[in-house]
Amino acid sequence: MNRLRYMLAAGALAGPGAALALACAARQEGKRPWQPLNGTSHWARGPGAGRRRDLDLRHTGLGAVTHHAAGLFWGMIYGAWLGRRDRPGNGRILGGAVTVAALAAVVDYGLVPRRLTPGWEHAVSPRGVALGFAGMAAGLALGAVLARPR
Template structure:
């Protein structure tokens, strides 16, 4: 019996997955930007510097230096934002896949799904993965600020979905 050659085009729902991935880049990028700005503002309010939370994200790579790095730097800040952005896109893939499976979504279901995925991200980030793989934001921010950061992730997800909804109508 001959084996059938499998290509990307022959996989089920390849077009749908391409759409999900394309949308996830935008949705995740929006959430990453919103949460990075929120983290910077919250860190300043909590007595740290604005770059400190993004620098702390790199503690998986530089466990001793990252939490102490308070200034803006390519090594820590840009690397931290890249890691944070990739994590946001990862969660956005799930968010967009869920939205794609639904026959119909509303603004309210977009907001609820965004909140659910943000809550799941927090749960995994701080209660499932090993400490070395946590975001590290808590090094420089209060619990209240953490709520704002994860809320801004949800807001970024929802905003991207809602803007896309209204842009496609016009």
């Protein structure tokens, strides 16, 4: 039961954590905060999706749904690993979140075909992409802390 709680809570917050970090990075780079989500729609809309400055369902909506699904996927992996313990400590929660986010970065930008990357690189700099994964780690960890039995 704890495992499922961790999976759902971490998965629910991984995407929003990354999206918030990416939005901040985009703003710092003079772009619209939703452009990284537009970029995530590149699998269907092409590499120009991240350059789109407008907010619309075709790019932002599709990107947001895809982004959230990916966050749920990585949250499931993290929650399954973390849920092996009854009440993991803060160090285990944070260390695991950073590890899973790093694994996501390696898989997403090193192993999958270019068409299946998160697409953030179409909208923000490599620093912004790194901040996105840091935001994912923060979302995973926050979800785990909130799901931890009292």
